[in-house]
Amino acid sequence: MGSQTDRPAPPPALGAVFLCFAAIGAQSFGGGLSAWIRREVVVKRRWIEDGAFLSGLALSQIAPGANAVNQAVFIGTALRGVAGALAALGGLMAVPVLAVLAAGTLYLRVVETGPPALAAQVAAALTGMGAAAIGLTLANGWRLSRGRVGLARPGPLLVAVATALLIGYWRLKLLAMLPLLAAASYLATRKRPR
């Protein structure tokens, strides 16, 4: 009680949670799953807001395990508790689990007994898809930045850029960098006296 933000909608049914994450899992070719999760859960269904999505994203990346799986558990828990977590997790994994087993079998057959030209074409198509998937991730980061980091808010922007470079470019261990980055973000997002 006492929060001025009214909750966007009543919690969705478990079946809806399962189907939503099943759709995300089925469509998420080439990685970049969190872009898909935001599109379906925040933009299209409005089950949670960007603020909650981002905190879930950060917690999911800080905790061990695959980020998208952690995000599904986090969002499922937020929506419907333990049953919601299981529905989201089961939905997210249903199609990929079958697809990975099928793709693994099929790919090996193409590589081992198929014509070499076909194998090369499959490899090229997969490379192109992977390159496009990185573009999806960049666009997602750009959208999340709006209103949170930017030239008008240089402190948080600096923290975001430092995070991207330290973890992404120099590949330092997130766990080791976390205290530093969190402290910097704490200082950068403090309310300033006007």
Added chain:
Amino acid sequence: MMQTLAHLGGLFATLSLLAFGGGSGVLPAMQVAAVDQYHWLSARDFLQLFAISRAAPGPGSLIVMLIGQRAAGLAGAFVALVAMFAPSSLLVYGLARIWQRARSAVWRQRAEQVLAPLGIGLTFAGAIALLRGTEHDLLAYAITAVSALLMGGTRTHPLVVLAGGAVAMLVLGGR
């Protein structure tokens, strides 16, 4: 057989809790264990399975299913799946419950403000790590840039963008 399943379960349950910053962080450890220690597959096989898990839908750490399948068939695949995802999921569930209980707490709102720049930075970090980790030629960079612009500036469906990337590489990628 049972011993192999036990090895699969033990290995991936351990890696599950060590996979800070996503599954890709434990890939080197996974390769050492699966290739050099247990001899389930060759290093070349490992690389192929990695490519498949990246191209298929779902998280890249589903590579554990393919390793399990190589080591011990379908049972191995599912032991690896559960071992890789159950421990970390339980941990995140605990974190999410704490987060939920603090719904209107001041510290949670403050924590969300603090975590937002980190979440944004980590999103870009993922893209940067992928760009550095794969052999990206000029065409691949162009596909990445065009895809980012299409997704950021238009209402193109993501699957169309991905398919476009595949087609562009197929048509223009002939060396």
